[in-house]
Amino acid sequence: MSSHRRTSHTARRRVAAVALVGVSALLAAAVQSGAASAAPQKPAPGKVDPGAVALRLTPSQRAELIRDADAAKATTAKDLGLGAKESLVARDVIKDADGTVHTRYERTYGGLPVLGGDLVVDTAKSGRTERVVKATGAEIKVASLTPAVAAGTAERQALSAAKADGSKKTGADRAPRKVIWAANGRPTLAYETVVGGFQDDGTPNQLHVITDAATGKKLYEYQGIETGVGNTQYSGQVTLTTTQSGSNYTLTDGARGGHKTYNLNRGTSGTGTLFSQTSDTWGNGTISNAATAGADAHYGAAETWDFYKNTFNRSGIKNNGVGAYSRVHYGNAYVNAFWDDSCFCMTYGDGSGNADPLTALDVAGHEMSHGVTSNTAGLNYSGESGGLNEATSDIFGTGVEFYANNASDPGDYLIGEKIDINGDGTPLRYMDKPSKDGGSADNWSSSVGGLDVHYSSGVANHFFYLLSEGSGAKVINGVSYNSPTGDGLPVTGIGRDKALQIWYRALTTKFTSTTNYAAARTGTLAAAGELYGTTSAEYTAVQNAWAAVKVGSRPGGGGGGTSFENTADVSIPDNGAAVTSSVAVTGRTGNAPSNLLVDVNIVHTWRGDLVIDLVAPDGSTYRLKNFSSSDSADNVQETYTVNASSEVANGTWKLKVQDQAAQDTGYINSWKLTFP
Known part of the structure; x- marks a missing residue:
């Protein structure tokens, strides 16, 4: 076996501050004089069939369940086989009607937070652990x-990274804290530094930089401020819920939840x-009145709250009944x-x-959904998980727009259709065919994780559109x-x-901070x-919608072949012996095809170390991937085509994987054979 030296793996993607967001119009004037107006009542738009x-x-009730989980965390950690230095901290809990409890935990090691160590434990009413997602x-x-x-x-190191990204007036918000960095494979003692100041476009900066505590090299960075872009014009009159205090309304x-603007x-x-003012009519529909923007933001927050409440039984962003707050007229232009x-x-x-x-309905739905993601799966805002983070906000922002059912801005699958960000009347993004914006990906490929998160989001946006509406031509609103x-x-479409x-349940009970597209498919299924x-x-x-964006394959009988999959994790020894993962193929006749598809999903911090083979039932070996000392990227997520026509199906x-160089580790996450 060979060995090679390399610098610590770094995050190779700049997290851009310029983002997405569909917009709408809806300015405002609240009605009702006297007491606060009542919250509008709307039926849940989609009734789920099973219980x-x-x-x-x-x-x-939620607080009690979290207290119960915290009280039992030592036992839970032992049952999960965690080490003596590891502890769990309950962060969120969801309970199903059948008694199943989904508890989301953060993890510590030696008292230090483990970034990328979060997990979800599903416990049946009987107390039996049914599933663990790590x-x-x-x-x-x-x-x-x-x-x-x-x-x-x-x-x-962190300040240097922020300046390289174009940040201005940078400064560490707080002293670096020691952490265990586990999101890229091998757990490493590291520092997390948060850099404040402003990004290059004036957006507040909250750059998190992870630095190897042994070498001082940067391991990863992500932006904590998640943004949107727009140039909106509005119309329409809406009802606002306000509060009267003496002769004033606020x-x-x-x-x-006491949301304030x-x-x-x-x-x-x-x-x-x-x-605050003496009249309960807010704004005049133009920028000449500062309260117009306040009314629009207040309305957007209310519709987003109602959407989550009536669609998913979620009470506020943190699901604790507490409202966030909105600030308008930020900065100059x-x-x-x-x-x-x-x-x-x-x-x-x-705006300009x-x-x-930018106080528009879609902006509120999109951006506040970042808060929901942060308080559930916590998807890292970089790479494929960052694309899923952005897509989640697109998906739920679109859901808010359809839910509001406002005649001035009917629901659609166009992001930013009213802001004219391109100067020619075209939307910022398209969910039916993301590539129409000139940068977003329609389908998954191994390079998707290297795109800006607002472009890698196209894969999930396209999946969601196909799952909702289906393929081909269609007219909606x-x-x-x-x-x-x-x-x-x-x-x-369904x-x-x-x-x-489906997306919400996957986000809240299946996704974790490091979920990629392959894992998103597993979670949504x-x-x-x-x-x-x-x-x-x-x-x-x-299954079909994911296959249509090149994540996985279609089920047997659906035109995409029959698949056999193994989703059990198999650790890959660092610079060690080869390991295998097996699938048993049954029910086939004759030989395998000349275009046998092998989907490989391996988590690893330096994929060039790996040699990957497909082993047929008779022991014949087909090389899928060779060793490469120059391929420093993370992970292997590829579909290989093998001519296996000489093999009995x-x-x-077996998938055989060997790590042939030191310093980096990983595991087989899943792999699958598909017979077209």
């Missing part, structure tokens, strides 16, 4: 908890001034909007020339769509309401199985 849906827990399959173990480099080195929504009046820090989880708030700029505030498929086969239910059954049309549609096939 395995989440119960609507009160804040006290962000990493690697054993959490480091040789020493004593850094070899000083914290100051990490801080300088933009305080007592029906939705503030005026920053061109400032960039602090909370601002709560909108700031053409953006963003969610900041550290302040639990949504912030809107006033302070003429078009006056908008024409024509969605292609990556495998050339048609997809029949409706947006069911597609939303599990969610569809729980909601509608594994033999249902909905389950099959999820039935029997035990």
Whole structure:
């Protein structure tokens, strides 16, 4: 075996501040004089068929379940086989009608937080553990908890990274903290430094930089501020829920967790001034009145709250009944909007020339959904998980727009269709065919993770459109769509309401911080199985929609062949002996085809180390991937085509993997054979 030296693996993608967001119009004037207006009542748009849906827990019930999970965390850790230095911290819990409890945990090692160590435990009503979804399959173990480099080195590294990304007025928000970094395979003692200041477009900076505590090299970076872009014009009159205090009214929504809307009046820090006036009619539909933007933001927050409440039984962003708050008129001519989880708030700029505030419905739905993601799966905002993070906000932002059912801005699958960001009337993004924006990916490929997260999101956006509406030409609310498929086969949609239910359940009970597209397919299939059954049309549609964006293959009989899959994790020894994972092929006649498909999903921090073979039932070996000392990218997520026509199809096939160089580790996450 050979050995080679290399610098620590770094994040190779810049997280851009410019993002997405569909917009709408809806300005405002609240009506009702006297007491606060009542929250509008709307029926849940999609009723899930089976009984395995989440119960609507009160804040006290949720808190009690989290206390119970924390009280039993030592026993849970032991049952999961965690090491003596590892501990669990319960972060969230969802309970199904059948008594199943999904508990989301953070992990610590030697008292240090494990970034990328989160997991979800599904416990049946009987107390039996049914399923565990981990962000990493690697054993959490480091040789020493004593850094070899000083914290100051990490801080300088982080500031340098922020400046390289174009940030201005950078400075460490707080001293670097020691962590265990486990999101890229081998757990490593590291520092996490958060850099403040401003990004290159004026967006607040919250750059998290992970630095190897042994070498001082950067391991990873991601942006904590998740943003949107727009240039909106509005129309329409809406009802707002406000609060009366004496002779004044304020933009305080007592029906939705006490959500408040503030005026920053061109400032960039602090909370601002709560909108307050003697009249309960807010704004005049133009920028001449500062309350117009406040009314639009207040309305967007209310519709987003109602969408989550009535569609998913979710009470607020954290599901604890507490409202976030909104800030409008941020900065001077700031053409953006963003969610900041550290302040639990949504912030809107006033657009170019302070003429078009970004206080629009789709902006609110998209950006506040970043908050939901942060408080559930916590998808890392880089690589494929970052694309899934962005797509989740596109998906739920679209859901909010359809839910609001506002005549001035009918629901559609176009992101930013009203902001004219391109100057020619075209949308910012298209869910039916993402590549129409000139940058987004229609389908998955091994290079998708290297795209900006707002372009890699196209794969999931396309999947969601196909799952909802199907492929081909269609007209919805006056908008024409024509969605292609990556495998050339048609997809029949199941409706947006069911597609939303599947995505939400996967996000809240299956996804973790490191979920990639292959794992998203696994998670959404599990969610569809729980909601509608594994033999249902909905389950099959999820398989077909993913196959149509080149993630996995179609089920047998669907035109895409028959598949045999092994999803059990198999650790790959560092610079060690080869390991294998097996699948048993049955029910076939004759020989294997000349175009046998081998889908490989391996998590590894330096994929060039790996040699991968397919082993036929008679022991014949087919090389899939050779060793390469220059291929430093993460992970192997590829579909290989093998001419196996000389092999008998039935029997035990094996994937054989060997790590042929030191310093990097990983595991076989899953692999699959497909007979076209």
